[in-house]
Structure formats: structure tokens, C-alpha cells
Amino acid sequence: MKVGIVYATPSRQFWMTLDLPEGARVRDLIERSGVLNRFPEIDLQQQKIGIFSKPHHPGRVLEDGDRVEIYRPITADPKLLKQKGKAAAPEATGESPVPAA
Helix, strand or coil: CEEEEEEECCCCEEEEEEECCCCCEHHHHHHHHCHHHHCCCCCCCCCCEEECCEEECCCCECCCCCEEEECCCCCCCHHHHHHHHHHHCCCCCCCCCCCCC
């Protein structure tokens, strides 16, 4: 069966498709892909793993066509970023921001 694995940093991307036997697990794909050698900063004890954006564990049996994703840790709280964005946005006054000519 063909399965893929992806991982990305701000400066590098890794995407590989491998042929694995039926019954292979997520951890088998991670090991066979070599992603841990190329990105030694990956810590599978801390980082989450998913298949098509849904969280899964390393022992999950893969299905043909699956794409395993290794997620980087969140470095900023999304709720705080949203609050900062609202605070920085100008208030709506109903007036056009461009002066009339």
C-alpha cells in the first residue's frame, strides 16, 4: 500500500511516499521514512501525529493512501494572537478611510 508522510519547519519541508505492507503502523512509516534522521529536533513524546489533520497515535494501522503528519509544537497562543489582532485593528467609524478627492 502507498502511504505518505509530511513534516515542515519554517524553512524546510519533507514529503515522502512509501510502499509499506498491509498492517504497517504509523510508527513503521516514521521509522522507514528517515524523517527523524533528517529532523533530529522532532520529539515524538511531545509532538502530535495525525492523519489528514486528525490526531492519531503511533500504533494506528495505516490504510492505503493515508498521509501521516508530524505537527510542530505551538509557539504562540492562538487566543492571545487573536486578541492582539483585535486590539491593533482600527475601530469602524462608518467613514471611508480614503479622503474624497
